[in-house]
Amino acid sequence: MEMVKDESCRKGPWTEKEDMVLVNFVHLFGDRRWDFIAKVSGLNRTGKSCRLRWVNYLHPGLKRGKMTPQEEKLVLELHAKWGNRWSRIARRLPGRTDNEIKNYWRTHMRKMALEKKRSTSPSSSSSSTVTRVDSLPSSGTGKVSFYDTGGPKMAVFDDVKGYSMDEIWKDIDMSEGNTTKLPSSENYSEQGCCNHFSCPSMASSPPWDFSWDYSLWKMDDDDEEEEEEEERKVFIATTNNQLFNLFVHKP
DNA sequence: AATCGAATCAACCGCCAGCGG
């Protein structure tokens, strides 16, 4: 049963079947032992890849869709405070992932930087119409990344006071000591992601209280064929077989 | 209707810290 982690591991987009298998195994073994899950599930993926897929896409507590104004505000506040510590910021936003926030910020900053550039240089000096934001100088690292901010020192935020790293850490300490400043912070600990998503759906149905729910993978296109449905059932059966074998062969 | 650039999203990569042997 040695599923060797080598270059033959699958990459690229996940299929619906892979998702189903992963969810099944995560509910059985928890969302910690990713390498183990990757091996026993038969998914030809790395543990890392499995974890990423679960955290960013399959986790039942995830919100989808646009950020609300409150969330946007919170992201701005927290980024001003903590810089690019996306996972930390994500913990304050139930149902949002670090990846999502990172992406949002990237887009947001691009917009902001463009607007700022336009407003500060009305002459649009150079011949090029739009200067890519990515090429804006970063804060002294030499490496260019438009959101390589060190956080709060981001030039685009004139209204945000500059912080030194020490100050940032002081802030973090303070906020962890006294979190009442931030909305909904009391619901989150600094531990595993499971604890962070204390969304209602998770609260009422912990991972181990698992029942197969097709709605999880219901696609919008309702003309989904029965054939696909049948395939699903077959796949679940196969997965269950795998699990059965696994337990039977356990000492 | 076609095209092109911008925006968004999903996934990978590399680094690092924590932990167990």
Added chain:
DNA sequence: GCCGCTGGCGGTTGATTCGAT
């Protein structure tokens, strides 16, 4: 104390979607 393994995190990239022209 050292070393290897694993998971977590931040940065980046590539594909897809959207919107303007």
